[in-house]
Amino acid sequence: MKYFELKGTSIQKFSILILAAMFALLTACSSDSVDSANEKENKPTIGEKENAEQDKELTLENDGVDDEKLKEVLDQFSEEVPERIITTSVPLTEMLHLLEITPVGVPTSTNPIPEDFQSIEQIGSPMAPDLEVVTNLKSDLVLGAESLRSTLEQSLEGMELPTAYLPTDSFDDLKLSFKALGTYFNRTEQMNEKMQAILDKENELTTLAEGKELPTVLLMIGTSDSFMVMNDKSYLGSLVKRLGADNIATSILNAKDTYSPMNMEEIVVANPDIILVLASGVHGASEEMFQSEVEKNDTWTKLSAYQNDNIHILDNEVFGVTSISNVETALSEIANYFFE
Numbered sequence: 001m002k003y004f005e006l007k008g009t010s011i012q013k014f015s016i017l018i019l020a021a022m023f024a025l026l027t028a029c030s031s032d033s034v035d036s037a038n039e040k041e042n043k044p045t046i047g048e049k050e051n052a053e054q055d056k057e058l059t060l061e062n063d064g065v066d067d068e069k070l071k072e073v074l075d076q077f078s079e080e081v082p083e084r085i086i087t088t089s090v091p092l093t094e095m096l097h098l099l100e101i102t103p104v105g106v107p108t109s110t111n112p113i114p115e116d117f118q119s120i121e122q123i124g125s126p127m128a129p130d131l132e133v134v135t136n137l138k139s140d141l142v143l144g145a146e147s148l149r150s151t152l153e154q155s156l157e158g159m160e161l162p163t164a165y166l167p168t169d170s171f172d173d174l175k176l177s178f179k180a181l182g183t184y185f186n187r188t189e190q191m192n193e194k195m196q197a198i199l200d201k202e203n204e205l206t207t208l209a210e211g212k213e214l215p216t217v218l219l220m221i222g223t224s225d226s227f228m229v230m231n232d233k234s235y236l237g238s239l240v241k242r243l244g245a246d247n248i249a250t251s252i253l254n255a256k257d258t259y260s261p262m263n264m265e266e267i268v269v270a271n272p273d274i275i276l277v278l279a280s281g282v283h284g285a286s287e288e289m290f291q292s293e294v295e296k297n298d299t300w301t302k303l304s305a306y307q308n309d310n311i312h313i314l315d316n317e318v319f320g321v322t323s324i325s326n327v328e329t330a331l332s333e334i335a336n337y338f339f340e
Contacts, residue, residue, distance in 0.1 A: 058203055060192055060196060063179070065176050073164075073167075073176065076165070078162060081184070081186075083140065084138060085101065086103060086106075086137060088126045088142065088144045090112075090126070092145065092177065093106050093107065095177065096143075098194050099187040101181075102117070104120070104139060105123040105133070107125070107129075109125075109126065121137060129155060134159070134161070139161060141161075141164065142156065142162070142164075143163075144166075147168070152165075166180060169238075170238035170322070171235070171241075171331075172238060174327060197328060201328040205335050209243065209335075216273050217245050218248050218270070219236050219249060221259060221277075222277055222289060222290065228259045229255055230249060230278070231260070232247055235322045239334055243331065252270040253266050268299060274305055277312065278319050294306070
């Protein structure tokens with residue numbers, strides 16, 4: 001009997017130890033869950049991370065250019081630096097001019113190229129250059145826009161020409177490609193001079209935005225017969241994003257394509273503070289055309305942007321084409337609409 005009492009006591013002690021261990025484990029799990037929840041709550045969102053990065057003062061050592069992407073671009077180039085360069089892109093032509101690199105061939109385009117390059121041989125369309133002209137120029141490097149890579153490669157098929165493709169679609173693309181060209185061609189002084197001017201402008205506008213509530217913005221592009229909305233992938237969208245404003249095409253309308261059809265019902269619900277309309281070329285949108293659009297659909301008059309006279313037609317020469325030369329002007333002009 002005594003044996004069973006002792007055994008029962010041992011079982012009781014063992015049970016208590018098990019319960020204590022389980023309680024400790026549950027407490028630890030609960031603590032971990034709370035810590036995890038707090039960590040998740042305090043963890044910055046992607047947008048907050050981007051804003052935090054943008055709030056840092058930019059310098060030549062911290063210029064905002066993605067190092068991995070820069071390396072990918074530079075890896076395209078050969079070790080031996082070429083001397084006879086053809087450029088098929090107007091934005092890249094501008095970059096070469098700023099870097100004091102004179103190509104042997106430039107694109108034929110309605111968009112202006114630097115005056116100093118007016119006498120240089122024109123090779124035809126950026127998408128379909130004249131192969132005879134390209135051949136006669138005996139180039140040792142063809143520079144093209146990344147967005148036209150597949151088209152240009154088809155045009156140059158069968159020609160054994162070294163090529164390199166650089167991104168030119170957005171504000172970040174311009175900085176990346178300019179730094180890549182300046183680094184590869186060892187034009188450090190010219191590169192740093194322009195980069196510093198861009199960084200100074202970014203820092204100036206970041207300071208200007210401190211403590212201010214930035215507007216919600218709708219970006220539209222007008223052609224001769226219709227209007228579309230633009231998301232952050234567009235050049236204008238990338239400038240608005242850099243300034244920290246909310247482009248409703250991305251955040252609310254969920255527009256996946258760079259240019260998407262308008263949905264007035266969704267736009268009315270989003271009710272943007274400012275509407276920026278980009279004229280698309282000579283036959284693009286104008287104030288008269290937009291007024292005609294309003295007259296056909298008086299829903300526009302219900303928008304805060306319309307009622308507060310915050311619909312602005314933008315200059316296509318400044319915002320219609322990505323341009324390393326005009327980027328500071330473009331940033332300043334948009335900032336004026338945001339901070340006026």
